[in-house]
Amino acid sequence: MLEDYFRQYGLIAIFTAIAVILPGSLLVVSWLLSFLRIRPSKPNDVKRSPYECGMELIGDRWPQFNFRYYMFAILFVVFDVETIFIYPWAVQFKQLGFFAFAEMLVFILILVIGWAYAWNHKALEWR
Amino acid sequence: MSLSLVVFYLLGAVCLGGAVGVVVSRNVVHSALLLLVSLMGVAGLYLLLLAEFLALVQVLIYGGAITIIVLFVIMLTRVQEFRAMKDNPQWPLAVVAALAMFVLLAAAMIKGAPSETTRQSVSFEELGSSLFTQWAVPFEVASLVLLVALIGAIVIAREGGEE
Secondary structure (H helix, E strand, O other), rough: OOOHHHHHHHHHHHHHHHHHHHHHHHHHHHHHHHOOOOOOOOHHHHHHHHHHOOOOOOOOOOOOOOOOOHHHHHHHHHHHHHHHHHHHHHHHHHHHHHHHHHHHHHHHHHHHHHHHHHHHOOOOOOO | OOHHHHHHHHHHHHHHHHHHHHHHHHOOHHHHHHHHHHHHHHHHHHHHOOOOHHHHHHHHHHHHHHHHHHHHHHHHHHHHHHOOOOOOOOOHHHHHHHHHHHHHHHHHHHHHHOOOEEEEEEEEHHHHHHHOOOOOHHHHHHHHHHHHOOOOOHHHHHHHHHO
8 A cells, every 4th residue: 555655656756857857957968068069159139039039029028017917816726726625525526425526516606606706797807 | 764764855955955045046036936846845745744635735736826826926016126136134134033933943843753653644535535524514614715715806906906
């Protein structure tokens, strides 16, 4: 049981290690090659721009964003917390039976009220 | 057991490295991203302590939601002013507060440290069945709390917009 637990999370740890080491080592290799002049450093205005193609940037790199974005962040956090509660329910769904299903239905319904409130007060629209 | 100790020190290094980076970094956005590194290290520590659900909460709530909120706050403030601010005049106060906190935590750890404990795991299955049978009412109350938070956020945001 415990060995199985650590074997599964060991696999995730290996994936995480590869995901960190691979791009990191590529950056280091690129940095080392710059000493051998295989990767010469010749910056110009086009290379330095944030987007090499597409729209020309307007204003500063750090604009002050509209306050309305915060609304979406708050909504995201609330429904993110809701997701957390759905996980243990989903794992035990077959064993828990109808009562837990009804419980989850009530739980989601209460949050649907909040969602309907947000929709009704045009919080999801851009004004 | 020695392997888990090695993993513990590795994860501890990730946590501390991220935390030091948050304080040392001059760029606020870099600080926020390094905070994410530190929080993920804590999630790894939870996994090592067999607290699967807590690790999931750590990744989804702290790694996902809280970091997003912090980044949004940085986006919404005038970051240029923070970038110009190279030093904070309140740093001696911060040093005193941090030292006091360190002494308090160290004393608590030395005094109340359990000598020998066996790790016990609470599996997802046990958690699910107890949450939906024994703790059914607090679970439903949690959704009401979320509803209040949602409506409160909308009301506050609307008032801000009308000004």
